[in-house]
Amino acid sequence: MKQQEVETLAASFCESDPGQILRWAVAEFSPHLVMSTAFGVGGIVLLHFLEQMGCKIPVFYIDTGLLFPEVHQLRSVLEDRFGITFERITPAIGLREQAEQFGENLWERDPDTCCLLRKVVPLREYLRNKRAWITAIRAGQTEIRSRAKVVEWDERNQIIKINPLLKWTEEQVWSYIREHKLPYNPLHDRGYPSLGCTPCTLPIEAGEGLRAGRWKGHSKVECGIHLLSDVDFYR
Numbered sequence: 001m002k003q004q005e006v007e008t009l010a011a012s013f014c015e016s017d018p019g020q021i022l023r024w025a026v027a028e029f030s031p032h033l034v035m036s037t038a039f040g041v042g043g044i045v046l047l048h049f050l051e052q053m054g055c056k057i058p059v060f061y062i063d064t065g066l067l068f069p070e071v072h073q074l075r076s077v078l079e080d081r082f083g084i085t086f087e088r089i090t091p092a093i094g095l096r097e098q099a100e101q102f103g104e105n106l107w108e109r110d111p112d113t114c115c116l117l118r119k120v121v122p123l124r125e126y127l128r129n130k131r132a133w134i135t136a137i138r139a140g141q142t143e144i145r146s147r148a149k150v151v152e153w154d155e156r157n158q159i160i161k162i163n164p165l166l167k168w169t170e171e172q173v174w175s176y177i178r179e180h181k182l183p184y185n186p187l188h189d190r191g192y193p194s195l196g197c198t199p200c201t202l203p204i205e206a207g208e209g210l211r212a213g214r215w216k217g218h219s220k221v222e223c224g225i226h227l228l229s230d231v232d233f234y235r
């Protein structure tokens with residue numbers, strides 16, 4: 001698909017609801033289409049849309065080895081609820097090996113390199129032979145995501161990226177979760193609106209942004225998997 005086609009598609013889907021976008025993505029790219037999830041509420045909404053449409057596509061998650069126990073528990077609940085098995089992607093480098101090569105607790109000193117090793121590179125490897133991936137990112141989450149398109153070319157991973165929930169607000173996502181009585185991570189009710197790895201995620205304080213608990217003390221706001229080019233990652 002050429003860049004011009006991607007831009008035309010992005011413009012045409014600007015006002016579309018997630019169901020329309022997902023239906024097009026499945027028709028256009030299956031069986032070379034996958035969806036990523038970190039088990040946040042947006043991903044759960046998309047899983048429900050796919051279930052309503054009767055579509056089954058591979059859904060994967062990146063297990064950094066540092067996820068909250070509640071994330072693994074939720075994964076199991078979602079597998080039962082939706083009758084699917086999530087594909088588990090793991091980094092080539094284990095935590096012990098990482099500590100030997102880069103020193104203990106790399107995330108404290110250099111979270112960009114840690115995310116590169118534990119998330120960005122495994123994602124790139126996994127997407128290598130796919131044609132498109134679906135994500136649950138939303139424009140309101142970060143400045144970089146506010147510049148994303150519903151359909152875009154992911155230069156880093158050389159793949160079409162589809163973001164059906166891009167235009168949804170946090171309130172819309174939560175309304176959908178409640179309306180359909182969908183399961184979600186109990187940590188969201190305990191001050192963790194956004195969840196990453198355990199060493200890099202804290203509960204937020206009153207008045208803080210929803211991602212303020214991520215990489216606290218660092219200027220970092222993205223793990224890197226949703227950056228479309230290396231320029232974004234290293235600036």
Ligand code: SF4
Nearest residue numbers: 107111114115197200
């Ligand atoms: S979120 Fe933290 S622990 Fe997880 S990969 Fe990134 S820097 Fe490492």
